Amino acid sequence: MSAPLTILGIETSCDETAASVVLRDADGHGEILGDVVLSQLEEHSVYGGVVPEIAARAHVEALDTLIEEALARAGKTLKDIDAIAATSGPGLIGGLLVGLMTGKAIARSAGKPLYAVNHLEGHALTARLTDGLAFPYLMLLVSGGHTQLILVRGVGEYERWGTTIDDALGEAFDKTAKLLGLPYPGGPAVERAARSGNPDRFVFPRPLVGEARLDFSFSGLKTAVRQAAQSIEPVTEQDIADICASFQKAISRTLKDRIGRGLQRFKTEFSDLSCEPALVVAGGVAANQALRTTLQSLCDANGFRFIAPPLQLCTDNAAMIAWAGAERMAAGLPSDDLAVAPRSRWPLDATAQTLLGSGKRGAKA
Incomplete structure (x- = not known):
């Protein structure tokens, strides 16, 4: 049994801007207290795909407001938050920069630990949030x-x-x-x-x-x-x-x-x-x-x-990022230094053989 944790999550890896507040209780059960996702579908649909520059600018315009709304829906202030979790990769580098830099700023100003989360880890652990899977x-x-x-x-x-x-x-x-x-x-x-x-x-x-x-x-x-x-x-x-x-x-x-x-x-x-x-x-x-x-x-x-x-919770969202941060904190894994950098490529299994997309940015898969 561990102490209850309340985590603020930020997700900006592609074309959804999202913020969420998640509780992990002493028994390891999860609850989403406040969750907001802003889709950019209309902005990108005319191009037939996501335009990275448009996505990054939209994140800049919306993220602060979404974080405020997520906290308000949860009935929490930054004083009630135990840590900040922000997606650090993989994804579009412009969007990742927006979310991670925002997370760093909040962590620094509020004196909270920062967890730079692998987006794929958020997906991997979601079933533990929703179903308590062992x-x-x-x-x-x-x-x-x-x-x-x-x-x-x-x-x-x-x-x-x-x-x-x-x-x-x-x-x-x-x-x-x-x-x-x-x-x-x-x-x-x-x-x-x-x-x-x-x-x-x-x-x-x-x-x-x-x-x-x-x-x-x-x-x-x-x-x-x-x-x-x-x-x-x-x-x-x-x-x-x-x-x-x-x-x-x-x-x-x-x-x-x-x-x-x-x-x-x-x-x-x-x-x-x-x-x-x-x-x-x-x-x-x-x-x-x-x-x-x-x-x-x-x-x-x-x-x-x-x-x-x-x-x-299958598509991009910040609840899974907040939950991944809570899981890492509860497991005693170290938080990240504020010098941590975003990674456009970040395999979940770093030891696996590279099969696709190896280069300066690292392995895609």
């Missing part, structure tokens, strides 16, 4: 920038079992939507179109299915979608619906194979686990209901508990 468990992170299967052993202890070797799943959704003339963001647009489509009309590839390694690949699937659309031009609304439905079916079958192998590995490595094993899905693509249904069925068949946090 370690260890598996997490499937599916977003615009990441597709990873991660073993979560404990706070600060993460082992990457699989990652994308090319496109992330969210990127594949966005590029497919753009190719078909669907609006941004692509994921929800593809899902909506797929509801009236025939998933058996097109047979798309299922990359890496059958391989023992647990990595993912979606670049070839995206190429197959383009070729299918070009072969029947001009495409009708029904053609688009059928392509989207077939695209989602291929993804579901790919995940069924990739994640199914991961579940079996987990059961082998943790055969003496006293509680029910669990798979957590996180990230923006986790909002897709077809993929959730696939993962739920897979978990049911393998004796796993399936946890999908509420939709507002």
